[in-house]
Structures are given as C-alpha cells and as structure tokens.
Amino acid sequence: MALLLKRAQSLFKTFTTTTMSNIEHALLGMGNPLLDISAVVDQALLDKYKLKLGDQILAEEQHQALYPELEKDYKVEYIAGGATQNTIRVAQWMLGVPKATTYFGSVGKDHHADLLREVAAKDGVDARYHVDESTPTGTCAACIMGGERSLVANLAAANNYKIEHLKANWPAVEAARVIYSAGFFITVSPDSMMEVAKHAAAKNQYYCLNISAPFLCEVPPFKKTIGDLLPYVDFLFGNENEARAFAKSEGWETEDIEEIAMRVSKFPKENGSRGRVVVFTQGKDPTVVATDGTIKTYPVTLVPADKLVDTNGAGDAFVGGFLSQLVTGKDLDECVRAGNYAGGVIVQSSGTQLPNACEFA
Numbered sequence: 001m002a003l004l005l006k007r008a009q010s011l012f013k014t015f016t017t018t019t020m021s022n023i024e025h026a027l028l029g030m031g032n033p034l035l036d037i038s039a040v041v042d043q044a045l046l047d048k049y050k051l052k053l054g055d056q057i058l059a060e061e062q063h064q065a066l067y068p069e070l071e072k073d074y075k076v077e078y079i080a081g082g083a084t085q086n087t088i089r090v091a092q093w094m095l096g097v098p099k100a101t102t103y104f105g106s107v108g109k110d111h112h113a114d115l116l117r118e119v120a121a122k123d124g125v126d127a128r129y130h131v132d133e134s135t136p137t138g139t140c141a142a143c144i145m146g147g148e149r150s151l152v153a154n155l156a157a158a159n160n161y162k163i164e165h166l167k168a169n170w171p172a173v174e175a176a177r178v179i180y181s182a183g184f185f186i187t188v189s190p191d192s193m194m195e196v197a198k199h200a201a202a203k204n205q206y207y208c209l210n211i212s213a214p215f216l217c218e219v220p221p222f223k224k225t226i227g228d229l230l231p232y233v234d235f236l237f238g239n240e241n242e243a244r245a246f247a248k249s250e251g252w253e254t255e256d257i258e259e260i261a262m263r264v265s266k267f268p269k270e271n272g273s274r275g276r277v278v279v280f281t282q283g284k285d286p287t288v289v290a291t292d293g294t295i296k297t298y299p300v301t302l303v304p305a306d307k308l309v310d311t312n313g314a315g316d317a318f319v320g321g322f323l324s325q326l327v328t329g330k331d332l333d334e335c336v337r338a339g340n341y342a343g344g345v346i347v348q349s350s351g352t353q354l355p356n357a358c359e360f361a
Contacts, residue, residue: 023100025126026327027091028176030166030192031084031185032158033105033129035112036352037067038142038310039074046143046150053148054241056213058187059141063152066141079352080119081140082158083182083212085127086313086352090320090342092125093354095327099126102172106130106161106188112137113157123354128172130165132157147308147347153184161189166196178327179205180319183212183226190225197232201271206326210319211238214245223249231270235326237319240282257282258297261290277332281318281343287336298336303344313352318343321360 046053049066059066070076080089085103092101103120107113107129116137120127138158143150166173166189173179179196186193193209200207209229216222226246230236238246240257247260254260261278269276275292282288286297321342325335341360346352 023095023097023177023327025099025102025172025175026177027088027095027101027323028104028172028179028196029084029088029101030104030179030181030189030196032082032138032153032155032161032182032188033080033085033103033107033116033127034082034138034140034153034155034158035115036079036081036140036142037070037076038079038144039070039076041070041074041143041145043145045069046145049152051143051150051152053145053150056151057153057215059152059154063141063154066152067139067154070141070143078115079142080116081142081313081352082138083184083210083316084180085116086316087180087182087210087320087323088125089120089123089352089354090317090346091324091327092123093358094321094324094338094342094360096358098124100124100327102126102128102176104128104130104161104166104169104172106132106157106159106165108135108137108157109133110137112139126172128165128169130161132160135160144310148311155188159188161185161192163189163192163195166192173199174203177205178208178323180208180210180323182210182316183216183222186216186222186225190228193225193229194232197229198270200234201232204271204273206234207232208235208237208319208323209233210315211236211242211246214241217242217245217249230267233269233276234271234274235277235279236264237279237315237322238281239315240280240285243280257288258290258295261288262293262295265290265292279322279336281315287340289332289336291332296332298333298340300340301344303347307348309348311347314343314347317346317352
C-alpha cells in the first residue's frame, strides 16, 4: 500500500513547484475548432435528420440541410466551440492568467474564423490557427432538447490541419507542461497527435487524451489510432458510454465502469516512471478514477433542476477544470473537484459560455 501511495504521489511530482506566475503556455490543446450553431429544437427536427440526444457525430450528406434550417427556423446562438477548444477555454478561465493556455487547430479565412479569434483573445487563450483559405471554418449544430443535446459537426477547414503548422509552432509544444486532445482530432491529424505524444513521453510532459465519442472506438482506423496512442497517454478521459464502447471494441464482456477503468489503466505505457490515470465521468453518478491498481469514486454535486439549461460541453468543461489544476501540480482529489465545479457551471447556460469571474477556490 505504501508503494502504491508513493507512486500515486509521484504522478504530480514533476509540477509541484508551479505557481500562477509561471504558467504561461503551460497547457497546450490541439483539436478541431468549430463555431457552434446552438438552438433549442423539437423532436420533429431530431427525427427528420435521424439524430439522437447524447450523440456526437460527424455530418454526412444527409445533414447538410440541417445548418441552414436551424438558422432559418430556430433561434440560434453562435458560440466558439469544438471539444478541445472548449476544454482549453474553460482551463484558461479557471487559471485566470493570460496565455496560460495555447491552442492549435485549422480554420478558414472568413468571418467565422474572425469570431473564433475574438473569443480566444477575450478569454486569454493564445490561439494559433492554421488557415485554409479555400475552405470555410467548421461549424457544429448543437440541437438541444430537455437539457440534453445532439451534436453534428461539419469539420470543413478543421479537417485540414497540417503537421507543418505543428512543426512551425514547436516551441509551444516544448513549453507545455500538459498537452491535450479530444479524440475527435484523430479523424484529422493522427500524425500530429503521435508526434507530440512521443515527445511528451520522452520529455516527461503529461499527454492527455479524451475518447470523446463511441464511434471512435467502433471505426477500425480510428480505434487503431487510439491503440497506437495509448502507450503514451498519461491521462485518459471519457464518459460511461465511451468507456463501454471501448470495452466492447476490446472484446471485453463487461459494462462495469470501474472494471473497465482499471483494465485500461494497466495497459502498457511508454513512460514507465508513472502510472496511467483513467477518468470516467457518469453524468450525475460518481466519477470513476483508476490508477496504480486502485479505484476511487467521487460524488457529483447535482445542479438543481430549475438551474439546468444545457448539458452541451459539460464533459469538455470537466476536463478543462481538471487540467487547470493538473498544470499547477494539484493532486487528483483537487483536479476532480475542479472538474466537477467547471461542469456544474457550464450546464447552467446555453453552450460553453463562461461567467466573467471564476469563483472556484
């Protein structure tokens, strides 16, 4: 037991001297920047486009008419989005130090990209976008009903991120203490993800990955990339549906979240100086954390029903809160507490819209 405790404590040893005054560019996110087109919809629209609440999918030809229909027939809000960008914005808000976070992704040369830059600058994020002049900035339809959402992402320019941009901005990779990507980036630039994952393992930085959606475990090329990345992953995030999809893709005959978390935490790891931490959220049910042969669960403080507006981005916000404490050397208990705080804040507004002040303490 003493050995397990020592190893768990060593997970955070690297950054224990971090202070709020020296965290510029401490957290790097790489992902698919999207402008969310968010609206409260009805069941008829969901049925028309064969959408399910709780799903996150990539747009196909049958979904192309959804975006103009939302803008024409529903009251929409435009919000800076994309899973990784949402996480980075939340972490930046929690940290409160300008340019504590950096973000890479691809946008078009258009008004939507300008809006994303304005939001990033306002939030304090150092957004370094690759620009694809021939393709419009990506969008995501967030169809909300009864506090749940169905997300349909049209990646467009976000789909065209180039590893050359990563290499041109390599000093930001070297400066980072923690590097994070949502799994959606696997569909765009797996070579960029592998490049930074290997670097992180070699340089003792934390590399963090989110499973993000069941389909990434179900589509063979995407699942293979997850498998290729896992030896380099220090922190793996997901929700209960994604955890079960991963287990099914491995051929495991279990749906028990704690068992799945434990088994994934024991997968081979390139940087053997520390164990892998697996964090699975379960909505209102306790968050499960597995590392070094131990399981711990954390209760979630429920948001009153009359304050619940939109669960869109709650998972991304949880990770943002968690990472905001990880970069400053806090322990797992504090990281999870911050994650639950951030998730609770986000669900009280439509989309990933942040209050002016962060009251986490």
